[in-house]
Amino acid sequence: MTTADRDRTALAGARLVLPGGVVEGGRLAVEGDRIAALTSGESEPGDLDLTGHTVVPGFVDLHVHGGGGASYASGIAEEALLAARTHLEHGTTTTMASTVTGEIDDLVRQAAVLSELVEDGILAGIHFEGPFISHHRCGAHRPDLLRDPDPALVRKLVDAARGHARMVTLAPELPGGLDSVRMLADLGVIAAVGHTDSDYPTTLEAIDAGASVATHLFNAMPGIAHRAPGPIVALLEDERVTVELINDGVHLHPSVLDLAYGTVGPGRVALITDAMGAAGMGDGRYPLGPLQVEVKDGVARLVEGGAIAGSTLTLDVAFKRSITVNGLTLGQAVESLSTTPARLLGLADSIGTLEAGKLADLVVVDSTGYDLVAVMRQGRWVLGGDRFPTVKSV
The missing domain is CATH 3.20.20.140 (Metal-dependent hydrolases)
Known part of the structure; x- marks a missing residue:
C-alpha cells in the first residue's frame, strides 16, 4: 500500500449519523486525518463496503x-x-x-x-x-x-x-x-x-x-x-x-x-x-x-x-x-x-460530529445489535478496518 493509498479512505454503504439526521447508504471520504466529504451518492470502485453497519463520531x-x-x-x-x-x-x-x-x-x-x-x-x-x-x-x-x-x-x-x-x-x-x-x-x-x-x-x-x-x-x-x-x-x-x-x-x-x-x-x-x-x-x-x-x-x-x-x-x-x-x-x-x-471541552470545531473538515474519528457498529466493529482515529484504523471488503464496481 502506498502513502497516497493510506491517506485516502472511502467508506460506502453505511448508515451515517449526521448532525442533521441519519443517512442510509451514505459515503464518507477520509483524506489524511480529516473527513473530506459526506454524500449519499453511489459507491465508487475502491470504496470499503460498510453495508449493514452504522458510522458514528468517535x-x-x-x-x-x-x-x-x-x-x-x-x-x-x-x-x-x-x-x-x-x-x-x-x-x-x-x-x-x-x-x-x-x-x-x-x-x-x-x-x-x-x-x-x-x-x-x-x-x-x-x-x-x-x-x-x-x-x-x-x-x-x-x-x-x-x-x-x-x-x-x-x-x-x-x-x-x-x-x-x-x-x-x-x-x-x-x-x-x-x-x-x-x-x-x-x-x-x-x-x-x-x-x-x-x-x-x-x-x-x-x-x-x-x-x-x-x-x-x-x-x-x-x-x-x-x-x-x-x-x-x-x-x-x-x-x-x-x-x-x-x-x-x-x-x-x-x-x-x-x-x-x-x-x-x-x-x-x-x-x-x-x-x-x-x-x-x-x-x-x-x-x-x-x-x-x-x-x-x-x-x-x-x-x-x-x-x-x-x-x-x-x-x-x-x-x-x-x-x-x-x-x-x-x-x-x-x-x-x-x-x-x-x-x-471546547473541541466542537474538530470532533463530536461527522462533518467535512473535522477529524476522522469514527466508530463503526453493526446496524442491528449496535456492537462495536471498527474504530478509526484521525484517519487511521485502530481496530477492524480490515474487515470490510472493497467495492468491486459502481
Whole structure:
C-alpha cells in the first residue's frame, strides 16, 4: 500500500449519523486525518463496503481513571498509554485522564506525566477528582487524604498540569469551595460539583459562581427529598450544567437515566465510564490510587468497606445500552457520547460530529445489535478496518 493509498479512505454503504439526521447508504471520504466529504451518492470502485453497519463520531470520555489493567493515577507514562489505548479500542477516540485522591505532591507528579501525554496528542486533558471532596460522600477515595478546597491548593494542582487541567471535581460546601469555583471559572477550567454533601441553596451558589458539570450525577451525593431537594435537583434544573451519567447498569437504575434524560435532554448529558484499571479486563484485584479494588462479575468495589469503586465500563457498551435499554435514538446517543462532551471541552470545531473538515474519528457498529466493529482515529484504523471488503464496481 502506498502513502497516497493510506491517506485516502472511502467508506460506502453505511448508515451515517449526521448532525442533521441519519443517512442510509451514505459515503464518507477520509483524506489524511480529516473527513473530506459526506454524500449519499453511489459507491465508487475502491470504496470499503460498510453495508449493514452504522458510522458514528468517535466517543469522548470526560471521566475515566484507567483501563487494560493500568491506571492514570500511577504516574507512569506506560500505564497511561495502555489505559488510553484500551479505551480507544472500545471507541473512545478522545479521552480525559482522571486522577483520584492522593497526597498533593503525588498528584503534582502525576500531572507532570499526564501533561506530556496531552502535549503528545494522546490525552485531551486532565481531570482532578479529589482530594477536595466531602468525607461524607468520599466513595472510593481515601478519607485521610481529603483536603478542603483551599484556592491556593487547587491552583497548585492546576498549575502543575501546565495548562492542561480541564476539570476539577470538588464539594462546594467545604471551606474555600465557592472561591475555588470562581477561580477555576476565571482560569477557564471546568468546576464540577461532585462527591458532595451540599444542599440545594449552596449548589445554586456554586452554579452561579461558575460550576458547569455534575460529576456522575446521583452517585456520591444526597438523594432527592421532598423538602430538601439537595444538589441533584439544582444541577438538573439549571441549563448551564452538563450532567455526567454512568450507564453501566450498576451505578444507576435505567429508570433513573430515563428521568435525567427526560429532564435535561441529551444536549446536557455526557455519558462517561468512570472506569478504573479493570476496564477491558477480567475479575480480580486492581489498584485505584492508594486503595485496592476487588472486581467480581464486572462490578468494582473497595476491598475494605465494599463501596462501589468506579466501573469496568467502556463507552461502546454505554452506547449500546443507551439505545437498547434506554430507548434513545441514534442521534440522541451520539449527542450524549460525542457531541455534548466535545462541546464542553471546547473541541466542537474538530470532533463530536461527522462533518467535512473535522477529524476522522469514527466508530463503526453493526446496524442491528449496535456492537462495536471498527474504530478509526484521525484517519487511521485502530481496530477492524480490515474487515470490510472493497467495492468491486459502481
